[in-house]
Amino acid sequence: xxxxxxxxxxxxxxxxxxxxxxxxxxxxxxxELYVVGKKEELLALESYSQVTIIDAQEVLEMTENILxxxxxxxxxxxxxxxxxxNDEVDAVLxxxxxxxxxxSAMLFLxxxxxxxxxxxxxxxxxxNDRGVALLDVGANSENTAEQLKSFAIMGSVYAKNVRKxxxxxxALLNIGAxxxxxxxxxxxxxxxxxxxxxxxxxGNIEGKEILDGDVDVVVTDGFTGNVxxxxxxxxxxVLVKSLKDGFMSSTRTKVxxxxxxxxxxxxxxxxxxxxxxxxxxxxFVKPVIKAHGSSDAIAFENAMNLAxxxxxxxxxxxxKEGLK
Amino acid sequence: xxxxxxxxxxxxxxxxxxxxxxxxxxxxxxxELYVVGKKEELLALESYSQVTIIDAQEVLEMTENILxxxxxxxxxxxxxxxxxxNDEVDAVLxxxxxxxxxxSAMLFLxxxxxxxxxxxxxxxxxxNDRGVALLDVGANSENTAEQLKSFAIMGSVYAKNVRKxxxxxxALLNIGAxxxxxxxxxxxxxxxxxxxxxxxxxGNIEGKEILDGDVDVVVTDGFTGNVxxxxxxxxxxVLVKSLKDGFMSSTRTKVxxxxxxxxxxxxxxxxxxxxxxxxxxxxFVKPVIKAHGSSDAIAFENAMNLAxxxxxxxxxxxxKEGLK
Numbered sequence: 001x002x003x004x005x006x007x008x009x010x011x012x013x014x015x016x017x018x019x020x021x022x023x024x025x026x027x028x029x030x031x032e033l034y035v036v037g038k039k040e041e042l043l044a045l046e047s048y049s050q051v052t053i054i055d056a057q058e059v060l061e062m063t064e065n066i067l068x069x070x071x072x073x074x075x076x077x078x079x080x081x082x083x084x085x086n087d088e089v090d091a092v093l094x095x096x097x098x099x100x101x102x103x104s105a106m107l108f109l110x111x112x113x114x115x116x117x118x119x120x121x122x123x124x125x126x127x128n129d130r131g132v133a134l135l136d137v138g139a140n141s142e143n144t145a146e147q148l149k150s151f152a153i154m155g156s157v158y159a160k161n162v163r164k165x166x167x168x169x170x171a172l173l174n175i176g177a178x179x180x181x182x183x184x185x186x187x188x189x190x191x192x193x194x195x196x197x198x199x200x201x202x203g204n205i206e207g208k209e210i211l212d213g214d215v216d217v218v219v220t221d222g223f224t225g226n227v228x229x230x231x232x233x234x235x236x237x238v239l240v241k242s243l244k245d246g247f248m249s250s251t252r253t254k255v256x257x258x259x260x261x262x263x264x265x266x267x268x269x270x271x272x273x274x275x276x277x278x279x280x281x282x283x284f285v286k287p288v289i290k291a292h293g294s295s296d297a298i299a300f301e302n303a304m305n306l307a308x309x310x311x312x313x314x315x316x317x318x319x320k321e322g323l324k
Numbered sequence: 325x326x327x328x329x330x331x332x333x334x335x336x337x338x339x340x341x342x343x344x345x346x347x348x349x350x351x352x353x354x355x356e357l358y359v360v361g362k363k364e365e366l367l368a369l370e371s372y373s374q375v376t377i378i379d380a381q382e383v384l385e386m387t388e389n390i391l392x393x394x395x396x397x398x399x400x401x402x403x404x405x406x407x408x409x410n411d412e413v414d415a416v417l418x419x420x421x422x423x424x425x426x427x428s429a430m431l432f433l434x435x436x437x438x439x440x441x442x443x444x445x446x447x448x449x450x451x452n453d454r455g456v457a458l459l460d461v462g463a464n465s466e467n468t469a470e471q472l473k474s475f476a477i478m479g480s481v482y483a484k485n486v487r488k489x490x491x492x493x494x495a496l497l498n499i500g501a502x503x504x505x506x507x508x509x510x511x512x513x514x515x516x517x518x519x520x521x522x523x524x525x526x527g528n529i530e531g532k533e534i535l536d537g538d539v540d541v542v543v544t545d546g547f548t549g550n551v552x553x554x555x556x557x558x559x560x561x562v563l564v565k566s567l568k569d570g571f572m573s574s575t576r577t578k579v580x581x582x583x584x585x586x587x588x589x590x591x592x593x594x595x596x597x598x599x600x601x602x603x604x605x606x607x608f609v610k611p612v613i614k615a616h617g618s619s620d621a622i623a624f625e626n627a628m629n630l631a632x633x634x635x636x637x638x639x640x641x642x643x644k645e646g647l648k
């Protein structure tokens with residue numbers, strides 16, 4: 001197996017990627033890494049026989065417009081994607097600018113046959129630690145029922161093959177449980193999903209149920225999914241910030257916070273979105289993995305393991321099969 | 325001023341409404357309450373000269389289908405709404421079944437001139453304690469740009485007159501800050517809102533910013549707003565549950581939790597949705613206030629105060645004015 005790795009585009013630069021690659025290689029002695037970036041920053045990887053270093057002197061910045069991918073042909077991100085396009089690697093990873101990365105996949109990679117729209121899938125932590133896949137979280141600003149159906153198939157194949165869930169439960173995000181809820185697209189999607197033998201459709205769920213962990217895959221259009229994902233992030237941020245303010249408000253609460261620290265740490269770990277290994281851009285002929293922009297070495301190695309699992313479980317071929 | 329009060333339909337029955345009315349009357353000596361419910365449960369209010377008791381022996385249950393409003397003409401909810409229809413009161417309140425209450429407003433009350441669609445507005449607590457109005461949170465399953473424009477006007481009038489915010493900031497919930505983000509309806513809405521002198525439109529905001537409190541009114545279609553509102557509720561519920569689990573996991577964390585209790589209590593109070601006084605059904609010729617289903621006497625009295633503020637600030641007439 002060959003993994004293509006953009007070493008430059010994350011918030012923390014190449015150091016965390018180098019560290020993640022070394023740790024990955026210490027456990028995996030057979031698969032190859034194609035690491036793309038400023039070669040002078042990747043010297044520590046030179047001695048590994050499994051590593052091919054590809055020099056790329058440009059970096060696509062986090063704040064750059066997605067159109068920069070057309071101009072920055074020598075950037076590590078674009079050069080990594082070209083490896084996938086030219087069939088030199090089996091999957092690609094980056095912790096760079098999501099919009100630019102997605103746009104470069106759209107521009108350079110083919111979509112799976114039968115896929116009108118690719119999409120972005122996020123793995124979210126849940127109360128019961130099972131995790132849930134939410135898709136589309138924002139690759140599209142609107143979707144048809146047929147497109148949502150293809151997301152449901154791909155999400156289900158992913159849960160079954162990569163997450164190893166037998167008969168994964170698939171739900172449609174809607175504004176009520178009954179089949180007639182929502183706008184026309186959602187009503188039609190409900191009917192389509194209900195009629196499918198291939199997936200285990202359990203009906204509509206509401207926003208308040210996403211993180212319960214009772215379902216494995218939540219299907220939604222890119223507009224709603226993006227609002228839901230970002231709302232989850234926002235609420236978590238505001239609640240944690242407010243809790244910290246409260247702890248700092250008196251000596252008593254400060255002491256209490258110190259005592260309760262293991263509980264707080266457990267909460268942070270449970271809902272650490274970085275640990276989930278990043279988002280996936282799906283519907284393409286190769287796995288395209290997006291690690292969190294602020295990934296540390298552990299998070300990036302998790303994303304590498306996810307890429308490994310996706311390639312070794314042959315998930316893209318199985319999605320193709322499921323879409324027929 | 326005359327307020328019409330459904331005394332029966334909440335989770336906690338008539339007792340909390342009776343208590344709220346007594347407390348309200350102890351502070352307000354001039355305005356009249358029309359209290360609708362089982363007269364044998366309202367005996368404690370009989371001696372107040374400001375109170376008119378209207379007997380209603382049926383109760384619309386929380387779990388009942390909204391169509392029950394057609395059958396249960398003798399229910400406290402329907403009879404309260406009829407008071408508004410017949411111009412016998414200036415505003416109505418209930419803590420009953422949201423769907424049925426909204427349906428009864430739709431069925432019996434007129435909409436304001438120029439309003440194609442009425443909607444549901446929620447007041448949400450924010451990090452900075454300013455609070456934010458989010459509308460529509462689910463009265464509609466889809467909306468046009470023109471309808472979103474009318475929601476923006478009504479939300480802004482509400483913030484200015486009831487919340488007393490001068491020049492309230494109005495934002496559109498979208499999947500990115502730029503004007504071209506989102507589907508056609510959202511792009512068109514952006515243009516409409518941008519061109520209006522009457523409101524202080526500050527542009528798009530994303531889901532993660534809703535609870536920051538930097539804007540006063542967030543406009544969205546009923547589908548997205550419902551998902552956002554319920555996602556907020558769900559995340560808060562899951563985080564608090566997980567935090568409690570963590571606190572219970574060892575003696576140390578248990579002691580820490582007891583010490584830190586004031587901080588936890590402060591957090592709960594800050595984000596207590598009941599304290600905000602309930603949701604509003606807007607676009608009708610009278611204020612229609614929906615208190616939380618599980619309201620206690622204090623929450624219900626807050627909702628009564630909100631009704632009072634809405635009538636005394638003449639907010640419905642001002643919305644009518646704004647919509648011209």
